[in-house]
Structure formats: structure tokens, C-alpha cells
Amino acid sequence: MPSRPIKTALYAPALGRDVAAWQAELRRLDDSGLSALSVSDHFMVGRVDPVAALTAIAMSTRRLRVMALVLCNDYRHPVITHHAAASIDVLSGGRLDLGLGAGYLAAEYAAAGLPYDPPGQRVDRLAESVGVIKALFAGRPVHHEGAAYSVTGLAGVPAPVQTPHPPLLIGGGGKRMLTMAGEHAQIAGIHSNLRHGSAYDAAVIEDMLPDRMARKIAWVREAAERAGRDPDQLDYLSITWTCRVVDSPRQTDAALAEVCRAYAVDPEVGRRSAGLLVGTVEQCVEQLLQRQDELGLNYVDFGAAKAAEVEPLVAALSALD
Template identity: 30%
Template structure:
């Protein structure tokens, strides 16, 4: 089983003057601890679960490019890019650039977008939910076409690309893994089966709900004659981990037990944010007590 770290909050005790240095240290520590992947949100304002909009928020793809230069092996991705934020041709070019410069270490995380406040605040059009899903599907089609090297014009309802040239091409073959965010059963899980390489579920939606969503994904895969096992199943959680499980945090064994339960339900990669991510101690715990054990945990269906 694999573990990934998401960093959704950039407000740390040492202040904004040290934000870059702290973020670099976190990325480097995650890499050195043996974590499989490193994720940032793609938002422009901070979102409700973490605090008010005014809290520091780094632009996702720039932050990942910075992290790529400070790391050696860890995978890098957005959890997830809103399809409305960037024209799809430019988005694929941005994602390809990260993949090339990181030597094939990128994920392409994408979703239909939802945060109306930041759209309105920064003057980004915020179409209806129906249109956002239409734009998501067209963007997925464009991404596959550009990464295949097919330069013929793309004519969709919302996007028109006369020559979707993409040079240089991505290092990861056939393309960076496409992770589609969301759990909607009719549209999102269908798109994952048709276009995606990975999905993401909140870890604590409940065992029965998680199993149901995985079964729906399995059914969509059957519709498209897509092996269900080809889709990487990931989860997302918010944790605090300490040596002794103090103040409501998880001890190393409690964290291992949590990840093991997810593996038993078929989750390939458990991604989590850490409330104490700015503390060096947590990476020592991950490197010495958690990652070596979780790496050996079985995943149901694998």
C-alpha cells in the first residue's frame, strides 16, 4: 500500500516570511520519509474547512514546480485542478512541463470545480454545474489527444483547438496518470472509468458508502470493457500523528491500523494532510515507524 501527503494549508507558526523555506522543507521531508506522493490543492482562496479565504494560498502548479526542484523521487499532483481555471490546451501544457522537469513524476488531478467565491473574486467565469461537467469531459478528451501526439483540430461544444501541439511530450508514458476528483455516480465515476487512471474518495465517508462507490466504479469499468484493477483507488483524510497519540492525535500503530483498514477495502494509496506537518518529528515517525510497515500491507483485489 502507498501513502501520500497533501498540503492544503500554508499558514504556519513561523509566518509568511518563512513560507517558502517551510514548504521546501516539508516537500523534502516527505520525499526522504519514503512517501509515494505529494499533493497541493488547486485553489486561489483558502477553503472553508481550513479557515477564512484570506489565509495564505499558493497557486498549485507553481508550488508543485517548486517542490519538484527540491525532491528526487516523490510523485507530484494537484488534488484537484478545477476545469474552469485554465484553458485545457494551456493546462495540458502546464501539466506536461511539470512532468518533463520532474522526470515523469506528475499526476494530472482534475475535477469539475465548485468554489464560486474564488471564481467571482478573481473574475473567472463560473458556468452551471451541467456546463462544468461538459467542460471537464472535453478537457479529458483534449488531454488524451494531446498526450497521444494527435495534432488534428479538436472541435467540442465549448473548446476549439486548431492545432493541439504538445512539444515536448510527457516523460511518463503513455501520459501522466489522470486522477479525476469527485464521487458522483452518474457522471464522475463514469468519466473515471472512461478517461481516468485514478479516483479519490474521502476516507471517512463510511465503510458501506465507500464500498458502494467502488462497486459503482466497477460497473462503469465493465461498461467500457476497462479492467477495474487499472484504476488506482486513493483516499483523502486529515490526520495528526504523534509518537504517543497525545491530544487526540494518532499513534504510529493507530495510523497503521487506519491505513490497513483502507487497504482491506481496496484503497491502493492513502493520501492525508497533517495538522502538524510543520513539525519535523512527524516525518521521523513516518520514515521509521509507519511507511516501512504500510509499504508491506496488502490491498484487497491486488
């Protein structure tokens, strides 16, 4: 039995022209054992705007948490991010998890004509933005004059359902982002360092090997302790870049080899990396329990896996509670 129930998230189903069918699928997932549906913030691959999508998901469900995974700070002023997040929290009845990120997808910045500053500058802006957003959730007039943002006497509205604010999700693969998570987040996302601007190569899988993940989690825990926070009260979430559930143990090796070819990584590396999850339901549950036991990862996002593929896995994890 795990010491804490393993929480599960999945990317929200893609929205097509048949909105009624999309809403029906959301209601079906709402009755599953999933903990949350997540929405990312990208505009090059056909996804809908995350604020609109999270609002629609919140209005179509009653139980699932709605997770911004994550809003890109460079695409939105913190005042706008706060206003949207507070509104979604109210509309959802207090089910928003507010993920905030510094931005990483270089091709998207280029396509939109946005300056792609060095990682340090993007993280600096995010750190300032987090402070502004938290201050706005306090409900008092905010006066802030910083390097990137200026706010003069603005009181944040509406008041959120969750107090003092919706849980913050901050994550990454580098020390600065994970230190920030330890200082501010309720959910720490532990995954690959994407400083090179891509999420589809061997580096992202290798950077989630157990020794590297342990070091990343240590950064979060140390920062939380320095900030006077209890690191055991945080959730530690890992992103599964690819999840593949097979019917028989005889299929596992072939499925893993296929997945690893896509990332140009050795299958033995892929087998050990928290960035991949491949096997039967029983094998996948065993891997997740091992990652929880050895690393403390108690939250997994299955990414863009098909709902029908991971639902037996979600059910098996729910049965452990």
C-alpha cells in the same frame, strides 16, 4: 500484510518568504517514506499557484511524485493545462500525477467573478477537457470542435516522459465524476460529494461512511470494466479531511470528539468515516489497513496535517511493504 502497499500523500508545505527553508523541508520530505506531495488549486486561502509550486517542488526533489490535487478545469483552458502538465512532467523526470477537477468552491468563483454553473455543466466541460488533454498528449495535431472548446491543428508539446501521458487523477463523490475516473484515470479519488460548495460540515464526513464509499468505488470499477480497463490496476485514493495522530490510546476519544465538533458530526460517525483519521500510529495504521481490506483504498492523502505528525505513521506503513 496488505495486498498492495499503501501509498501516502501530503499537502506540500506552505511557502513563506524563506524560500531556502521551504526547499530544505522539501528535500527532507523527499527522504521520507511519503509517496507524493500534493498541491491544490485555490486562490482565496494564501496558497501559491499550483503550476508554479509543482514546478518548484519537482526541481527541489528527486524521488517524490508531484501531484496536482487537483487543477480546476474552469480556471484553465485544456490547452494551457496540457502545456503546463507536459512541461512539469519533463522537468520532474516523469514524476507528475495530473489531477483534474470540475471545480466546487462556490465562494472562490464568486470572489473571482467567475460564473458558477450547475454541477452538470461543470462536469460536462471537464469531460470534454479530459478528451482534449489526452489527445494533445498523443503528439499528433488535434482538431476538436466541442460545446466548450475549439482546437485547430495543435500538436501538444513537449512530449511527456511518462507515456502515453502522466497518470490522471480524477475523483469526487458523485456518480458522473467517478464514472469518468473509471473511464480515464489511473488514480481514482474517492471522497465526498461537494455539490453544495463546501468541505467543512457534517455532510462531507457522513458521505465517506463505509457503505457510501463502497458504492462510490463500485461506480469506478463498473465504468472501468465497461471501458475495457482492469479496475484492479487503478489506485483508489481517499482524502483525509482531518488527520490527528495522538501519543496514547487514552487520548484518542478526546481527540476524535474535538475533531468531530469542528464538523458538527457525531463521534461515532466520525470514527467510521474514511474522511477522518484519528488515533495513535498503531490505531491509524489499523484503520487504513481495514479500509484497504474492506474497500480497496490503497492510497491516502493526509491533507493539511503537519508533516511531523504523520511521519511516524508514514514510517509504520512503509515498514509493512
